[in-house]
Amino acid sequence: MTTKIRTAEERSARAGPALTANDLALFLVGTGLALIAAITQLGPRILLLLIVPVGVALGVYAMRRPLVTLLLLVVAEALNLAGVVALHVSLPVFPASLALGLLTIALALRDPGMRARLNRWTVVFAGLVCVYLATQAVAIMGSVELQESIWTIRRILLDCVFLMIVFVLAQFTARPWTVAVAIVVPLAVLSLLALVNELVFAGGSSFFGFSTVTEASGELTTTLRYGGPLPDSNFWGRNLVMGLPLACALIHRSVRSRDIRAVTLWGASVLALLAGIYLTQSRGTFVAAAAGLVVWIVLSGPAVRKWSLLAFPLVGVMFVVPGIGNRLTALYDDVFGENVDYGIDPSILGRKAAQQIAWAMFDDRPIYGFGPGTYYTQVPEYAGTVQTAVVHPTDAPHNLYAQLAAESGIVGLTGWLVMVVGIVGLLALRLYSNPSVRDRVLMAAAVAAVAAWSVASIFLHLAYFRSFALVLALAGAMGATGGPFAAEATRGFARGVAVTITAAVAGVLAAGAVLWSTTTTETTATQELMLLPPGTSTDDGYGYALDIRSRSPVLPTYAAIMRSAEHSATVTADPVRGVVTISRTDPDAATAREELRADVDLALERIREVGADSDYSIVDVGQRMTSEPTHSGAATSVAVLIGAAVAVGVGLTIRRLAGESAGVRRRARAGTAP
Structure with a gap:
């Protein structure tokens, strides 16, 4: 057994750059300016003399260490630190984090080694984000409330700058597992706070705003509804479902490395996240969490899929847990039941009315919409025209895709899909090109986190985008790392996508033909x-x-x-x-x-x-x-079965023919073709 002796240079590099006179000068100047700004905003307070120098010192230390800055930004956003601090004092937490990130990137770019970690995929990622921004900018030109749209675009721009900062820092550091830890740990800790608040304090302690009990109670709920550091439990649940597949990936990694302490830690984190998800009492969160886990299991490889079979009995157990199964059943009855007049969950009625308003707006302006951020301005005009009526219509559409369609039309909705699908597609291409890659389960977890957030957004509008930006940046950074893709891998991925699309189109056409042949016209x-x-x-x-x-x-x-x-x-x-x-x-x-x-x-x-x-x-x-x-129910069922069978058959046939032609080409190159 040999022990590696680190040189002084290696120890210095591991510890980070040494402090210089410039750092000291920056600390003194920054502390002075920050004290002046803090005293101007909050008045003279003794506590500021302690807090401000510590904060400035941390910033000076972090800005020359990209990993430290990255962890600060990720943890602060996972905790919604800016929102919680705003409940107590008026401090520019988010602008300060943006400034720290930009300074860190500017200093890191002076290092040739850091610059070398940026590649063509960095430009592709930035281009995808710019497509989304451009479509929102186009939609603003026909806005019915120009000032509101300008303010919304400004907020979207800042959020996208944050996304790019986290992405570039993640590329600089090349530590995706560390980023996953920085996302999971705060979410798990806040979930534990909610559990303690429920069991010990009966919801009476907010823990300085990190364990909020929301005002909405909901129908058939079994506990108080906890929103963590957010005022709404539904949005908090949308954040938690992103952490669940990441925590599962961390468990898998710990099991493979046979680290018992790590397995215990991440197993406890998964249980904490599940408890936090339950305490949201949000049906959309339950559905999104299940969807995220399914995506992670499917993409993580055969070993994970095999072990996941043992967890299937737990699905039935979870469905009979009070507050889950009964609420999902009530949701189905409220949405799809006939002659339902009384006892419908008011939140269901409000969401139905809000989404009907959004789609009615889209029908009137399908191309560019009414302008970003203008949904609430049109509610008084459309509330009386939709089928579902409520006394107090909500000022948000409660559906991300309906919101984008109403406010920015087909253009804005397309821009959003291009950005999200493009980032996920980049990671999928990386995963396809090397299925046995060591970080496969984490790549699958990043895709699952994006999928879970997207499913939850069927029930929620666009808010707290920066939390979603964390997993987008993680997915993009892993997709952009690893050098150029092999030409054969790129062609294979393109063929796979083409085969999937062709099979899906064939299945849809077959199902459509069955439905068309069995269509009857009914008059109401x-x-x-x-x-x-x-x-x-x-x-x-x-x-x-x-x-x-x-x-x-x-x-x-x-x-x-x-x-x-x-x-x-x-x-x-x-x-x-x-x-x-x-x-x-x-x-x-x-x-x-x-x-x-x-x-x-x-x-x-x-x-x-x-x-x-x-x-x-x-x-x-x-x-x-x-x-x-x-169409009758039987005809619809037959159409679905035939469409699925045709899609599978077409896909298998194309793959078989492609495999045979590839074999012929290989034999021809080897000189053995007849």
Whole structure:
């Protein structure tokens, strides 16, 4: 056994650059300026004399050590340090972190070794980010609220600068596992704080803002809803699902290295993250966490897939845990149930209305949208026109993709997809070119983290982008590291993508052909009935009667009375607008109209039988007829099965033919072809 003796130069390089007189001068000048700024903002305080010099000293130390700066930026963003500090004092935490990152990069670029770590893929990554920025800039030209859009673009630009800073620092340091640790540890610690807050303090301690109990309670929740350092548990859950696959990758690495202490640490981190995810009580978070784990398992290789089979029984166990299975079941019933009038989760109604508003905006301006950041300005105009009505519409669309479509149209949505898919595609190409690479599980975890955040964003709008930027930068840095791709690997990846797209198109065409051949046209006749108090709006008690009508049980009760077990009409209530809608669907338009007339007569008769027409008169608002193609459930199932079979068959056939042609070419080059 030999022991390597480090030279003085190696020890010096490992410790980092030595402090110089310039560093001391920078510390003194920086401390003076920071003290002046802090006293101006906060007033003279003794504590500033301690905090400011320590902060400046840390900055001076870090800016000549890219790894330290990278860890500071990642940990601060994972903790949402800027947001938490803002709850107590007004300090420019985020601008300071940007300045530190830019200074560190500027100093690092003086080193030829650091410059050599930047390559063509650095330019590609920057180009993908610029595509997103450019599409948002194009969308601003037709904005209905120019000042709001300018402010939004400024925020997006700063967030993208942060993304580029973290990406470049990650390339400089080439320590992706360290970045993963810096993301997972803060998330796990904050999850433990939430667990302690729930079990020990019953939600009574916010731990200085790092363990927030959100105001929204939700339906069928079993605990308080914790948002960590964020004011909303749903957004906090979207952050946690990014850490879960990264923590799983760290466990896998520890198991392979047989490090028992590391296995224990990262196993505890996974349990803490699962507890934090549960304490969000967010259904979108549950779905996104499952999606992220599935993606990680699929991409991590056969060994991980084999061991993951042991975890399948846990899925059933998790589904029966109170607060998970029952909430997901209630979500399905609220969204897809028929004749649901009463007891719908208000958050579901609010999200449905918000997304309908966003898509209605997209229908009106599909190319460039209404301008970045303008969704909330159009809510008053569109809230009364969408199908789902709520008393207090939200000022956010609760869907990232609907938000991009409404505010920046097809152009902005395309820019976002180009950026995210391009970064993930770069990492996928790296993974494809070397499937046995040592960091495969971490690469898979980075892709899974992006996928989990993207799934969670089906239920949430774009906010706290910098947290997402951490995993984008990690994915981009790993994809950009490793030198140029071999030409054969690039061609193979392109062929694989082409085969996948071809197979998918073939499957879609086959399924579409089945659906087209089984399509039937059905006509829906709809009658709207409004409940109005007797008298006029100037009569005493008229307004009070309208208020009674708007209360949630009233209209659903009328709808339940109108509904008949003998008739298949659909009867729905809209307490906000005071309207009961009766619908009848039939392949023949005349039959639908006649059956609707009979259903309306029966409904009014049932109201009269119970005397429910004494306090409100029922006024015919109007009738409409709509015809649209439809498919039976059996036809849809058959189409899906045939489409999947065709896609798999086409994919396997193309791969087999490609393999045979490749074999012929190899034999020809070897001189053995017939």
